[in-house]
Every structure is written in structure tokens, then in C-alpha cells.
Amino acid sequence: MTSQKIVLHFPRKIVNQPVIWTLIKEYDLECSILKANITPSEEGLMVLELKGNNDNYKLGIDFLTELGLKIQPLSQDIIRNKERCIDCGVCIPVCPAGALEADPETRKVSFNDSKCVVCEFCVQVCPFKAMEVRFE
Amino acid sequence: MKKTIQEINEKIRKGKAVVVNAREIIDIVEQNGIEKAARDVDVVTTGTFGPMCSSGAYFNIGHSKPKIKIGGGKAYLDDVPVYTGFAAVDIYLGATAMPDDDPRNKVYPGEFAHGGAHVIEDLVKGKDIKFEATAYGTDCYPRKKLETHININDLNEAVLFNPRNAYQNYNVAVNLSDKTIYTYMGILKPNLGNANFCSAGQLSPLLNDPYYKTIGIGTKILLGGGVGYVAWQGTQHNPDVPRKDNGVPQAPAGTLAVIGDLKQMKPGWLVGTTMCGYGVTLTVGIGVPIPIIDEEICKYTAVKDEDIWTQIVDYSEAYPQGKKESLGEVNYAQLTSGAITVQGKEVPTGNLSSYSKAIEIANTLKDWIIKGEFLLSESVAELPGPGSGYTFKPLKERELVS
Numbered sequence: 001m002t003s004q005k006i007v008l009h010f011p012r013k014i015v016n017q018p019v020i021w022t023l024i025k026e027y028d029l030e031c032s033i034l035k036a037n038i039t040p041s042e043e044g045l046m047v048l049e050l051k052g053n054n055d056n057y058k059l060g061i062d063f064l065t066e067l068g069l070k071i072q073p074l075s076q077d078i079i080r081n082k083e084r085c086i087d088c089g090v091c092i093p094v095c096p097a098g099a100l101e102a103d104p105e106t107r108k109v110s111f112n113d114s115k116c117v118v119c120e121f122c123v124q125v126c127p128f129k130a131m132e133v134r135f136e
Numbered sequence: 137m138k139k140t141i142q143e144i145n146e147k148i149r150k151g152k153a154v155v156v157n158a159r160e161i162i163d164i165v166e167q168n169g170i171e172k173a174a175r176d177v178d179v180v181t182t183g184t185f186g187p188m189c190s191s192g193a194y195f196n197i198g199h200s201k202p203k204i205k206i207g208g209g210k211a212y213l214d215d216v217p218v219y220t221g222f223a224a225v226d227i228y229l230g231a232t233a234m235p236d237d238d239p240r241n242k243v244y245p246g247e248f249a250h251g252g253a254h255v256i257e258d259l260v261k262g263k264d265i266k267f268e269a270t271a272y273g274t275d276c277y278p279r280k281k282l283e284t285h286i287n288i289n290d291l292n293e294a295v296l297f298n299p300r301n302a303y304q305n306y307n308v309a310v311n312l313s314d315k316t317i318y319t320y321m322g323i324l325k326p327n328l329g330n331a332n333f334c335s336a337g338q339l340s341p342l343l344n345d346p347y348y349k350t351i352g353i354g355t356k357i358l359l360g361g362g363v364g365y366v367a368w369q370g371t372q373h374n375p376d377v378p379r380k381d382n383g384v385p386q387a388p389a390g391t392l393a394v395i396g397d398l399k400q401m402k403p404g405w406l407v408g409t410t411m412c413g414y415g416v417t418l419t420v421g422i423g424v425p426i427p428i429i430d431e432e433i434c435k436y437t438a439v440k441d442e443d444i445w446t447q448i449v450d451y452s453e454a455y456p457q458g459k460k461e462s463l464g465e466v467n468y469a470q471l472t473s474g475a476i477t478v479q480g481k482e483v484p485t486g487n488l489s490s491y492s493k494a495i496e497i498a499n500t501l502k503d504w505i506i507k508g509e510f511l512l513s514e515s516v517a518e519l520p521g522p523g524s525g526y527t528f529k530p531l532k533e534r535e536l537v538s
Contacts, residue, residue: 086185086407086419086490090322093330093484107472107491118377125323127187127409127488128419129249 001059003049004064005034005074007116010044014067020048027060028052045120047074077118077134080111084130091122091131128129137175138430144178151296153178157498158339158426158437165438174434179505179512181495182344182437183358183423184336186489187409189320190371191231191418193256193398196292197267199225199283204269211269213255213286218423220269224277227257228297228374231418232236245318245413253418254379256296259288261403276424294398296360296406300370302422303340304390305446308333310478317410318413322488324451331448331476331483336494337441337468339444342390343423344437346383347522348375350426352515357394358423358501361405363510364396366424368409369519374528383436386445386465390519394422405497421493423501425511441468448478458530 010019015038021060023029028054038044050060086095092100100122102108109117122131146199147153154177160504162179165173197206205224210355213217215235221227222519233252238248257264265284273280309321309332317324322332325388335341345351370391377387428434447462454461466476472491475482520526 087492088186088490090332090362090486090488091442093332094323095487102474106495107487124412126416127322127411128407129410 002054003051005049007072007074007077008046008048009070009089010038011068022128023060027056029056029060032136078116079132079134081130081132084128085127091125094121094125137350141427141512141514144427147178148505148508148511151508155179155502156421157502158182160343160436160503162440170431170435174428174431177428180426180502181498182339182341183494184302184340185421185493185497186334188301188419188420189232189417191298191420192229193296194228195224197286198292200282202279203277204271204279204282205274206269206271209269209271211263213267214265216252216255223310227240232416234416248410248416251416253416256406256418257408260401260406261491288399296398297395299393300372300391301394301420302392302429303388305385306334306388307447307449309451311452312450317452320411320414323412328478328481328483331485333471334488336489336491337444338439343384343444345426346436347517351424351519354513354516356513357397359394360404360421362396362400364394366392368393373392373526375520375522375526380445382443384444387447401407421497425512427500429447441472444464444468
């Protein structure tokens with residue numbers, strides 16, 4: 001079983017294709033769409049949690065690659081700017097994934113990007129603009 | 137046993153003063169008792185690092201040739217309007233000011249990415265700042281327009297002067313309504329989705345000297361990474377709120393107006409801050425040394441998060457409507473545990489004020505004192521205390537009669 005959160009970049013020419021439908025029907029993969037911004041005739045972006053047996057997962061990824069989608073692991077996409085972060089912790093209660101935590105002793109904030117679902121709520125909440133979205 | 141500030145300063149000069157931060161004194165008092173702790177320890181350093189809206193700086197930018205009278209005209213620093221109602225080239229930049237063309241909350245919630253606070257941060261970093269002024273022109277100040285870059289090092293004066301900082305305790309903000317609200321206490325999710333507070337608690341300056349027995353007008357402090365002074369009681373200073381037996385106010389109470397030379401302040405300790413849907417503010421680092429002149433003061437400085445209580449306030453209705461309603465009282469140990477219970481619901485908590493930075497500030501001040509670089513000052517006048525008659529009044533609105 002493989003389960004990964006990935007970011008898909010849709011080139012303009014395939015925005016109108018039923019990509020997710022194919023992943024589910026043809027490759028028997030579980031698809032949870034965490035974020036999608038796909039507009040006809042523009043480049044699109046989707047954050048997807050993809051789950052299935054190893055062979056199907058690999059075939060599904062091959063299918064996406066052949067279609068011309070750029071795929072990258074999700075964890076790179078919310079970045080904590082440690083220069084800006086003051087470790088206040090106002091982001092902690094709004095994170096739905098529990099990716100932000102305070103150390104009980106030092107009360108410094110840690111960001112566990114493997115838990116992050118890129119909802120971007122912390123980006124809006126952070127008064128210091130320390131949480132940044134990076135889509136490459 | 138009592139010590140004078142002069143005696144403590146003598147020890148500091150000789151490198152013999154015992155200085156601890158407001159976290160460390162808690163354990164010292166617990167282990168050794170008040171009497172011994174008060175004898176052994178000379179200074180307790182406090183710290184706080186949080187958003188403080190009532191902040192700003194004044195500048196004298198120097199005279200151009202030909203001269204311009206900016207007073208009564210208009211001026212901008214990096215597109216942020218400054219107050220010009222002074223003499224020819226004195227201006228005041230408020231932390232919450234924002235460019236005229238900022239959309240504010242027209243696109244709700246507004247982003248508020250740039251304002252006076254960010255300009256103050258950039259000045260301290262030594263960045264060049266665009267300066268534009270227009271004036272009406274006089275015989276002695278004929279020039280009507282000025283466009284240039286300024287740099288903090290070239291200004292005659294650059295002085296941080298904050299009318300209200302270092303609040304002694306603050307509300308816990310929650311949202312009882314069914315929609316998200318955007319406040320100066322951060323984004324509050326509907327139906328008690330989160331609870332935000334803003335205090336360094338046991339490290340916070342005025343919570344360690346609840347009756348302002350050592351902190352007064354003239355007290356020398358750490359401000360923005362440099363040296364500053366308490367100039368006056370802050371605006372909205374309100375010493376008469378209810379207090380626990382330990383003297384600690386159970387609601388927002390005392391405040392400080394502070395002043396200091398911006399040129400010697402350091403990047404990282406004055407941070408431009410953005411409250412989504414609310415506006416711009418400045419996060420300020422302040423550290424105040426408390427001389428342990430007697431056992432009573434020592435006892436105050438040993439205050440713990442669990443002994444500091446504050447009120448939970450609904451920011452969807454009670455706060456904006458000016459209703460003095462509390463949804464309950466919690467202490468800072470509960471607040472920093474990650475969740476509190478409000479109306480039977482467990483609500484996750486977030487702090488707008490950085491505890492770890494507050495520790496860093498208290499430790500910086502401690503280092504300065506230990507090295508003999510920072511002597512304590514005797515205050516020249518007291519801040520108004522409980523029973524002084526000094527209060528925080530609401531506005532009395534009166535109908536205009538023409």
C-alpha cells in the first residue's frame with residue numbers, strides 16, 4: 001500500500017480531461033482532493049492524497065506523467081520562514097492537521113510538514129507572514 | 137531586609153549582582169523561600185514580545201535646500217502617511233498607518249501587508265525609505281515638493297515613542313457567533329473554534345510588579361533590543377480592576393508609555409505585523425528589570441502562570457458592543473496547556489505573544505546587567521496605582537447642537 005500527498009500541475013492543454021476519474025476507475029486509487037484550482041484554458045494546480053496498492057500507485061503516477069502533468073511531493077509546499085516566525089503560536093489552534101505544535105517547555109513552535117494538508121489557514125492567520133506557500 | 141537601588145547598582149558595577157529572569161525566580165523562591173531569595177537575588181528581569189498597536193516613531197529629517205515646511209502639508213514614508221502637524225521637518229509615523237490606496241477591508245478580509253510598523257522595521261534594518269512630501273510654501277520655506285530616500289543613519293532624530301505598550305494582563309478572545317471574525321486578537325473561528333490570548337504571563341513586566349512599586353516614570357528598560365525608558369503611564373492605564381489576593385489584576389489593567397532612541401534598536405525586536413481583516417500593528421520587545429528591594433517585591437516576581445487569571449471575552453458581540461461580560465476566568469497555565477473549557481466546550485488556545493522571545497529578552501537584559509552594561513534607574517514619579525482615582529472611562533457621546 002502506498003499513500004502520498006502530491007501536488008499536480010496541470011498544463012493548459014489537459015485541464016479539461018477527467019484525470020481523477022481515470023485514477024479511480026482505471027487504477028483503483030483512492031483520491032482525496034485537498035485543494036484544487038483548475039480553470040478551463042489556464043494552468044491548474046491540485047493537491048491530492050493518493051492511496052492504493054503499490055503497483056496501481058505506480059501505474060497511476062505513470063499515467064499522470066505521460067499525460068504531461070508535473071508531480072511533486074506536497075511537503076515542500078508550505079514553508080515556514082524561520083526569520084519571520086517569532087514562535088508565538090497563534091497558528092497552532094487553527095491547524096486542522098495538527099502540523100503545528102508548541103514545545104511544552106520552551107514553547108517554541110514546530111512545523112511538521114509531513115502532517116500538513118496545505119489548507120493555507122496558517123498562511124492567513126500568521127501576523128508575521130512566516131508561513132509561505134511555494135508552488136514551483 | 138531591604139536593599140536600595142543604589143546598593144544594587146554598586147553590586148552591578150562590581151560584577152557581584154545576582155540577576156535571574158522572571159521564570160528562574162519562581163524555582164528559587166520555591167526552593168529557598170522568600171526571605172532567602174530576597175536576600176540572595178538583586179534583580180529579576182522580565183520580558184514581553186507581542187503586538188502593541190499604540191506604537192510609533194518621530195523623526196527630524198533635516199532641512200532640504202531650499203527649505204520646505206512639511207508641517208501642515210502631507211508626507212509619506214514608503215507610501216505610508218505620516219503625521220505632519222509639527223514644525224517644519226518633524227514627522228510622526230504611527231504603527232497602524234497604511235497607504236492611502238490600501239483597499240482596507242473593501243476586499244474582506246483585508247490583507248494589510250504594509251503599514252507604518254513595517255516601515256519602522258525596515259528603518260531599523262537600515263533600509264533606505266522613500267520619502268515624499270508636499271507643502272503649501274511660505275516666504276521662509278518656499279519649497280512645495282520633496283521626493284528623496286532617507287536612511288535612519290542620516291536622520292537627526294529617530295525616536296520610538298509608544299503611547300501604550302506592555303499591557304498588564306489581557307483578555308482571552310473567543311467567537312460565539314456562527315461566522316469567522318477577523319480581530320486584533322487574530323482570526324477567531326466560529327462557535328468557539330479557537331481562543332486567542334496575548335501575554336507573556338509569568339514573564340510579563342507589569343504582572344511581576346502588580347502595584348507598580350518599582351516600575352515608574354523614568355524606569356530604564358530594554359526597548360526594541362536597545363535601551364529605552366518608561367515615559368508615562370500608558371493610555372487606558374486602568375489600575376482599579378479587580379485583583380486576586382496576590383495583587384495580580386484579573387483583567388487588562390496598567391499600561392506603559394515608552395520611549396527610546398530608534399537608532400540603537402535592533403532588527404528582530406520591532407516587527408511589522410499584519411492582522412488579517414483588522415490592520416497593521418507593531419510587535420514590540422520590552423524587558424523591564426525589577427530590583428529586589430524587599431521581600432514583598434520578591435514575592436511579586438515569583439508569580440506563576442497558574443496564579444495569573446484573566447477573562448474570556450466574546451469578540452463577536454460583547455467586545456464590539458462594549459458590554460462588560462465575561463464568559464469565565466482562566467489562568468495562564470490553563471491557557472498555555474493548549475486548550476481551555478468555555479461553555480462546556482474544549483477550545484484550543486493560541487498566543488499572539490511569544491513566550492520564547494520574552495525569555496530571550498529577559499535573558500538579554502540579564503546579560504547586560506551581569507556585565508555591568510546596564511544600571512538600574514530610580515523612577516522619578518510613580519505610576520497611578522489602585523485607589524489613586526485614575527480610571528479608564530468610556531467616551532460620553534453628546535449630540536452636536538448647531
